[in-house]
């Protein structure tokens with residue numbers, strides 16, 4: 001490993017940074033300052049549309065917003081491959097999926113990869129991870145971890161733990177993960193070491209089961225419908241038309257919309273997919289009698305009302321109904337995440353840790369909240385390609401700043417190593433965001449990012465594609481069972497409704513972007529040979 005070990009008590013970089021502070025917080029150049037703690041908070045499938053620091057038409061997230069108000073909001077943060085486990089692998093390794101090997105949710109993570117937590121640990125950081133990893137194996141480089149097996153459960157979740165074997169904890173998963181995080185900070189954290197704490201929520205991943213206090217509230221709410229809820233997918237290629245992530249036709253009736261299997265039977269509604277009712281029965285069985293009673297108190301009347309109205313509902317009515325049902329549970333499950341974030345931020349402040357702790361809030365990717373009629377992610381199109389990113393770093397990041405630069409989840413590893421004063425391995429592929437965090441925009445010269453999605457044929461049937469995205473344009477190649485190119489003019493067509501790839505007015509630009517994409521494939525060491533290798537993996 002090509003890392004340079006440095007003393008954790010850094011007088012150089014941090015002395016300089018901190019000497020910029022005003023008032024009695026000023027630390028002299030000779031005073032030693034411990035490397036910063038890192039609190040990395042990530043939720044699963046949390047759309048930026050559902051964070052009020054970005055957009056407040058759906059819900060308020062006052063605690064998550066605190067990070068933006070006291071730090072930096074990235075308006076153009078994005079992922080390299082919009083799906084859960086691959087995104088986590090990119091974050092930990094600082095390498096694209098085709099290099100770290102975790103291209104999809106199916107194959108386990110290759111633990112011979114070097115991750116930034118391992119490097120921080122080797123350099124004296126105390127490291128802990130709580131919540132969802134979804135790698136098919138345990139994380140390396142952690143002093144403590146308690147992780148959900150696979151996708152994990154919302155109620156009474158099981159955990160794989162570093163020291164206590166496999167355990168089951170009664171309670172609601174978001175609250176349980178928050179409690180584990182707080183307990184570690186209060187009881188296990190060592191004062192003489194900086195820490196990396198990864199606080200990783202399962203919520204708001206499918207099947208969107210809120211806590212009782214939130215489903216009681218959110219099932220009474222009505223939310224504004226997004227533009228293009230009734231999209232007909234004209235103007236784009238076959239990938240958008242053939243994807244199976246439409247709220248009306250592909251969302252599970254029992255598992256997702258919480259229509260009981262007996263009600264489906266009575267109404268003659270067939271399961272959307274084989275695991276539609278299995279998913280429902282599985283999570284209901286996990287609840288304690290008290291939890292199930294509380295759930296049924298609220299969801300039985302919803303079922304009754306649906307049963308009474310179903311015969312008279314048009315397709316449009318059904319789509320609108322399914323959208324509301326979806327938002328009630330999806331946003332309801334975010335409410336507990338926001339409360340948990342608030343509790344952890346409060347503790348950082350009470351304990352005096354906040355001052356020297358970098359707090360990051362992000363998601364493993366974006367998510368569709370009915371835009372284009374969709375739920376889920378995977379596409380290079382904006383709602384899934386972009387991801388929320390908020391960073392608070394007292395004394396370094398100015399408060400309430402918005403950064404519009406194109407940054408990626410690929411950049412986290414080098415950012416954290418840089419912040420800790422550790423040289424990153426030369427084969428990491430991102431860029432440290434520290435200069436942007438310090439407001440030194442002139443040191444940042446990225447004008448495009450690379451994207452590559454692989455998991456096809458598979459659930460949701462989003463075709464394999466790769467592409468390049470600049471602030472103005474998006475060029476994507478859908479391949480494997482098609483050979484289609486799409487170009488979107490992001491400024492003229494922000495909703496990405498019209499593929500202008502064959503429009504003669506864009507011919508010159510298409511040629512330029514093709515060249516740039518080719519250069520990017522070379523730069524990141526992606527190739528047709530690798531595309532084929534990952535196709536062959538599916539044929540094994």
Ligand code: CA
Nearest residue numbers: 044045084364
């Ligand atoms: Ca995810």
